[in-house]
Amino acid sequence: MSIQPSTPMSTTDAQRTEAALRRLAPKWTTHIVHTVAKYGPEMRVSDVAQHFPALSQSYVSKRLATTSTDGLVARDGEFDRWAPYRLSSAARTLGPVYRALTQWSSDHIDRTPQGRYDRVETAMHRLQLTDTTETVRLLSERGSLRLTHLAELLYSPPQFAAARLNRMQADGLVARADNRHGAPYLLTDAGRALGPVYTALQQWEHRHSGAAARAVPAAERTIGAPAQSVRTAAALRRSPAPSALFSHPPVPQPRVPAGVTPAASFSYSYGR
Known part of the structure; x- marks a missing residue:
């Protein structure tokens, strides 16, 4: 099978990648996405908070609001405090x-x-x-x-x-x-x-x-x-300087250890 030529990362790519990381990096974001994926498809604030006993419900509510602003969860009733959250399409492909x-x-x-x-x-x-x-x-x-x-x-x-x-x-x-x-x-x-x-x-x-x-x-x-x-x-x-980001011939990647490899389908993303 032929391998397509690769494309170096540009400064703009680096900036966009860093912006994506900042959307995903706030503490508890990954855990919240996993929780809604596993126990959803829709969960109210109180439902999510049950899975984080060390956190107050008000803190979980604030984290969900921030995660919603970052485009990872959404709710139908923007001003309804009881409306449940669900994962966005962006979160479902993480x-x-x-x-x-x-x-x-x-x-x-x-x-x-x-x-x-x-x-x-x-x-x-x-x-x-x-x-x-x-x-x-x-x-x-x-x-x-x-x-x-x-x-x-x-x-x-x-x-x-x-x-x-x-x-x-x-x-x-x-x-x-x-x-x-x-x-x-x-x-x-x-x-x-x-x-x-x-x-x-x-x-x-x-x-x-x-x-x-x-x-x-x-x-x-x-x-x-x-x-x-x-x-x-x-x-x-x-030695010559290494080639540009992503621009050298590809090398095989190591297999993911069994304990790390998620299962297939949507649950592959988060595990059960």
Whole structure:
């Protein structure tokens, strides 16, 4: 079977992907979507609150209202406090996004046992901060960048770029090439493995914004070159910069562990 050519991620793509992450990342959003999917199709605030005993009903009501504003749930009676919520079409197609986040996290970030939806929310918390996606895109294209150069490309004050890089380093997405002061930053294995996550997010966002979906299947695209260990500065000087985001020949993706793979049909998205 022939493989279609891939398309690099642009700055606009990165901004739209980051905006999609911000819609999905607020705490409890993934759990609420899962709860309505599993116990719906329609649920009142009190019905949802029963599944979150640690949260007050008023807090659950506020979270549902915010989730509605973000286009993930809807209700027929906008001003009827008793009207039930149901999942939007956007929420009903989140399965590929949640699967990609779950596998990326379990493979590269946190291998400790934890609930699938806690894992998804933790992963999104790492990725949704301003300029994180664009920083990953730039490092994928350039191979490595010093702080001052990256700040220029982000049109950002150096102190803001430094704060973002420090956070991304703590989250395991970037690393310094060596221990010298001013050493350039480059992507870690986890940062390089974000291709399927970004692809799933782009396809989901395009599907529900009316934009044309990418031609290349998610399973056929990853970031830059295949994942590898952080290289030394000498190796960086010897090696060419990795190709643009999603623009290299595809590599097979690892099978999802049995404990992570959701079932088929709509329940595949959330599990039972």
